Amino acid sequence: MTDQPISGVDLELVDVTKSYPGQERPAVDGLTLHVPAGEIVMFIGPSGCGKTTSLKMINRLIEPTSGTITIGGDDVRKQKVDELRRHIGYVIQGGSLFPHMTVAQNIALVPKLLKWDDKRVEARVDELLDLVNLDPGRYRDRYPRELSGGQQQRVGVARGLASDPPVVLMDEPFGAVDPITRSRLQDELMSIQSELRKTIVCVTHDIDEAVKLGDRICILQEGAQVAQYDTPEHVLAAPANRFVEDFVGAGSGLKQLTLTRVDDIELRSWPTASVGEPVAEVLARAGQAGESSVIVLDQRRRPRAWCWVRDLEGQDRVPPPAGDEVLGVDRRATLNDALDDMLSSSYGAAVVTGRRDEFLGVVDFASVTRHIQETAQQVEASAGSGPDGTERT
Amino acid sequence: MQERADIVYGGYQHVSLVVQCVALAAVIAFLLAVLVTRVPALEGLANAVSAIGLTLPSFALLGFLLPLLGIGPGPAVAAVTFYAVLPILRNAVVALQGVDRTLLESARGMGMGAVATLLRVQLPLAWPVILAGIRTSTQMSMGVAAIAAVVLGPGLGGYIFSGLEQIGNANALYSALVGTIGVVLLALVLDALLLLLGRLTTSKGIRA
Missing domain, CATH: 3.40.50.300 (P-loop containing nucleotide triphosphate hydrolases)
Structure with missing residues (x-):
């Protein structure tokens, strides 16, 4: 573990x-x-x-x-x-x-x-x-x-x-x-x-x-x-x-989705912005990454909000997010939860947090489907061999 | 002037009698309630006693106590305490039973002993309802203490009785009024103090 x-x-x-x-x-x-x-x-x-x-x-x-x-x-x-x-x-x-x-x-x-x-x-x-x-x-x-x-x-x-x-x-x-x-x-x-x-x-x-x-x-x-x-x-x-x-x-097949954790698949990086940071720097970072949105982090590096780049333009500093919600799913969350989060967000990706809700990265649909395909291939390959001996990772 | 001092002293004695008896009654009632909630068979008995007890005329009880305890403060304390126990007992039983079982089990599950669970979880949670019983009891005891004057108990009851005995006399009405109004005023003051006590001793987490 x-x-x-x-x-x-x-x-x-x-x-x-x-x-x-x-x-x-x-x-x-x-x-x-x-x-x-x-x-x-x-x-x-x-x-x-x-x-x-x-x-x-x-x-x-x-x-x-x-x-x-x-x-x-x-x-x-x-x-x-x-x-x-x-x-x-x-x-x-x-x-x-x-x-x-x-x-x-x-x-x-x-x-x-x-x-x-x-x-x-x-x-x-x-x-x-x-x-x-x-x-x-x-x-x-x-x-x-x-x-x-x-x-x-x-x-x-x-x-x-x-x-x-x-x-x-x-x-x-x-x-x-x-x-x-x-x-x-x-x-x-x-x-x-x-x-x-x-x-x-x-x-x-x-x-x-x-x-x-x-x-x-x-x-x-x-x-x-x-x-x-x-x-x-x-x-x-x-x-x-x-x-x-x-x-x-x-639906035990679908339940298998709940067996895979977010940290079993590779996380993508995403441009971030800290509250109070000059907007110019953020825009440069987003441009470099080729993304049209950024994730706003608070002082404890917890993700608090998605923010479109176009909404930041014309502002001086990154404004503090409304409310006190922490965004995203824990790295120990299941793929099921991550998919759910992606579907309900309009940004096509789910934010992943680690210890004490700190921002780690994001998962997107592409990485989830890739993982499912890989798992299916593995299961097929090991079909016929008994259920014994496989330790849980 | 002397008369005024006497009235004040009588009022002080009246309140002092009631406060001490109610305090004693609260302790007795709490212990009885704990016993009753542990031994379910006793619950019916406790309810019956508190219901029947309140129908006993205080005159009769005092008369009954007279040969046993003589005259003076003895029978007065016994009678006032007896009546004071009843409303507190009833409230305490309901309040202790009303504490969520899972909280008590959770306390035991965390390693709190039986006494600690009772004093640190059950009593504080039951306290507002027990205190309501104490308030009822205090009001009632102010009246019972006045009647205790019949056995020459301390307090303002003496003014009421001497007034009633001398009806027609010049000062009779005055005397009865002093006793009655004094008891009512002091009862109101005591109630306000108990209300304040409730505010100070009830956790903010469960205050209504």
């Missing part, structure tokens, strides 16, 4: 069972699963299949009836429960922020429970807000109700990461936001994950989300029976049984 060091640890579930009194069949029946350090595993399955129960047994919000769960080799039941939970990130739908606490207080909760000194907590809060693309100066002292759904969810993720836990549990983290925001948040999570490389277990009911985020997908049937536990490529290309096939659903 990346050469960043892995900060996650192995997570192991061995024959974990949860039965409730008065229920004939156990909610989770002998689940055995190994989650390698630094990977995202997506639990997915129909409602009532025991995926959330399985997740909550990892941080002992639900105590298993039998079986063993180890984190980095340590049995979770041998530790004090509160102490254990302070070292496992927990992110749930909508962020679940405490409404009476400010953003900073919410994020600082676990570090304070761990008795970090104030200076360190303060620095950590700002660092995390920066990580989830929220300006610390602007958002630190706001209350959750003053934030949009997407912003609340970002703070929720920041709070889950606050104590730098090796394992993070997420329960439908992006279920409560609109599709566009969800997609953006997913990209950001992948970007963050490529930096931190935690061990993440994430429950979802959305197969597209599972395919997009997961290093592995664990498809569960009733009683948390593992129907298939494999990389998204293999789940899509070779569903283990009818259940998985039905679950993955139609």
Whole structure:
């Protein structure tokens, strides 16, 4: 994936069972699963299949009836429960922020429970807000109700990461936001994950989300029976049984588009303009590149607006963009998202951003179609050989 | 002059009795509410007690307490506190139950202990509703405290009773009016103070 060091640890579930009194069949029946350090595993399955129960047994919000769960080799039941939970990130739908606490207080909760000194907590809060693309100066002292759904969810993720836990549990983290925001948040999570490389277990009911985020997908049937536990490529290309096939659903060819990331294909450069820069220089640059539009960047090099060259002519300096939207798709976004962005923009290309939303380059239709053709040729060439042995890149 | 000083002192005692009893009642009601929300079987009982309790005439209760606690501040404190608990208890139960379960689970999931979750998440979120109960309770207690004068409790109630006993006398009406108006004015002042307290102690994040 990346050469960043892995900060996650192995997570192991061995024959974990949860039965409730008065229920004939156990909610989770002998689940055995190994989650390698630094990977995202997506639990997915129909409602009532025991995926959330399985997740909550990892941080002992639900105590298993039998079986063993180890984190980095340590049995979770041998530790004090509160102490254990302070070292496992927990992110749930909508962020679940405490409404009476400010953003900073919410994020600082676990570090304070761990008795970090104030200076360190303060620095950590700002660092995390920066990580989830929220300006610390602007958002630190706001209350959750003053934030949009997407912003609340970002703070929720920041709070889950606050104590730098090796394992993070997420329960439908992006279920409560609109599709566009969800997609953006997913990209950001992948970007963050490529930096931190935690061990993440994430429950979802959305197969597209599972395919997009997961290093592995664990498809569960009733009683948390593992129907298939494999990389998204293999789940899509070779569903283990009818259940998985039905679950993955139609259009798995199109879903493959969501498997390719923007940074898997080559980015093109594009002339840029900084806010406040003399227009003459910008025009020269655009002329040199032979483009009739430029991308306006702010002080943090975040792309903020497309601008036609003809609209700049006659002006002295590049004007600041209206609004506070950041443009484009994350480099970890899928080709699907990039295509979507291109279709809705009249400039025929999608802006790509990297760490902390910094401008990286653009992708256009030509480069996407070229990539699709190449992939099709590769698949054809390797047809006949089994689905095994191919590692995900 | 002496008379004026007496009235002021009576007012002070009246307020002091009510404030202390309501504070005590708030603590008792909160603890009971926590118990009730943990043991669901108790909820019916708590509702029944707070409903029936309020129908008990305060005269009767005071009469009942008299042989147990004698006369003076003892039965007055007991009676005022008893009535003060009821509205706070009812509000506190509703308020504590009204806190979103997922927030509480999220607090536990982050490693907050049971007590920390109660005091740092559940109480602050339930606080505005509990405080509304405290305000109701305070208003009611001002009246109950006046009746406590019947067992020679402290406060302005004495003026009302002596006025009523001497009806026809020159100063009777005056005395009853002093007691009544004094209680009403002080109740308004206390309510304003509680409103202010609510503003100061409710997080900006949940203020309506």
